Amino acid sequence: MTLRRRLVRWASTLGALLVATAVVLAIVSMIWPGMLKVVAPLLCDADHRTPVLVTTYVGEGTTETMYCMGERGQTYQVGDLWPLVVLWACFSAIVLVVLAIGRSRRLLTRSRTTTT
Amino acid sequence: MRATLAWLVAVAALLSLTACGGDVSKDEFNAMVRARGGGIAVELPKQATAALLARLGVTDVMVRSVQLATPDPTMTFEVRSPTRPGDLDTYHYADRALAEPAPVKLRAGDDLAGQTFSLAGVTALNRIEDIVDLARTRVGLPDSWVEDVDIRKVDNVVTVTAIVSSARGAGTATFTADGTYLTSGRS
Numbered sequence: 001m002t003l004r005r006r007l008v009r010w011a012s013t014l015g016a017l018l019v020a021t022a023v024v025l026a027i028v029s030m031i032w033p034g035m036l037k038v039v040a041p042l043l044c045d046a047d048h049r050t051p052v053l054v055t056t057y058v059g060e061g062t063t064e065t066m067y068c069m070g071e072r073g074q075t076y077q078v079g080d081l082w083p084l085v086v087l088w089a090c091f092s093a094i095v096l097v098v099l100a101i102g103r104s105r106r107l108l109t110r111s112r113t114t115t116t
Numbered sequence: 117m118r119a120t121l122a123w124l125v126a127v128a129a130l131l132s133l134t135a136c137g138g139d140v141s142k143d144e145f146n147a148m149v150r151a152r153g154g155g156i157a158v159e160l161p162k163q164a165t166a167a168l169l170a171r172l173g174v175t176d177v178m179v180r181s182v183q184l185a186t187p188d189p190t191m192t193f194e195v196r197s198p199t200r201p202g203d204l205d206t207y208h209y210a211d212r213a214l215a216e217p218a219p220v221k222l223r224a225g226d227d228l229a230g231q232t233f234s235l236a237g238v239t240a241l242n243r244i245e246d247i248v249d250l251a252r253t254r255v256g257l258p259d260s261w262v263e264d265v266d267i268r269k270v271d272n273v274v275t276v277t278a279i280v281s282s283a284r285g286a287g288t289a290t291f292t293a294d295g296t297y298l299t300s301g302r303s
Contacts (some may be wrong), residue, residue, distance in 0.1 A: 052140060053139040072152055072248075073150065073157075074156070075155060075188070077212075
């Protein structure tokens with residue numbers, strides 16, 4: 001397989017993975033918005049350790065906004081886009097690592113069976 | 117493949133566990149802020165003042181009033197324009213950003229030289245957390261919070277007024293510009 005073909009294959013796998021994780025996340029975060037709080041340690045600073053996800057009703061829909069809260073009730077808004085983006089990146093990275101481990105294990109088993 | 121699936125399920129379960137608690141409504145969020153004292157911390161005057169001075173390109177500025185409010189932390193300044201001393205502008209700081217100034221309509225009797233004071237002279241802003249705690253203690257309402265701190269000249273003296281509130285009552289406590297306690301009372 002040429003290098004170019006290999007690169008195209010890798011890029012398309014990665015693209016498919018990103019789309020798949022985005023779809024899964026979109027569905028899960030709609031059913032359970034609290035999921036977004038997973039990435040709070042990456043978005044909230046040391047003085048605002050408590051993540052709070054606030055649901056606001058806008059017309060017929062809802063928006064989720066994440067706030068980071070400190071001990072005195074001081075808050076700042078992280079927004080609704082950043083938690084999703086960070087969660088998407090983390091989730092994709094985890095799935096990528098899991099798939100890579102699975103593939104390397106398969107390759108290892110295959111090379112073992114061919115040598116024996 | 118089975119092992120990969122098991123891994124994915126394990127990761128999803130772990131993520132779900134750490135995400136326990138879910139989301140809250142805006143009212144519940146405000147209640148959380150109040151349960152912690154109201155949300156006024158030293159970072160608010162620090163960041164808002166720095167943003168205001170940077171915007172104006174000065175090290176101090178004359179103000180007619182300063183107001184800190186919660187539950188969404190905001191700070192509002194009525195600023196005497198450094199370049200046009202006859203004009204007063206409102207600067208509003210919210211969501212960690214300073215909005216564009218809005219002009220203030222002056223009355224015929226307004227004397228800006230007498231009504232304004234130096235923002236740098238209000239050193240109480242540096243110890244706003246002590247002021248919040250003391251105001252709540254002095255007013256003496258259980259489970260209270262400070263919802264507003266107002267700074268302006270009262271009888272020609274710069275006075276810091278903290279408005280304390282609770283589910284069962286309200287009150288105020290006043291302090292000098294350097295944060296020394298003056299009076300308190302229930303309203």
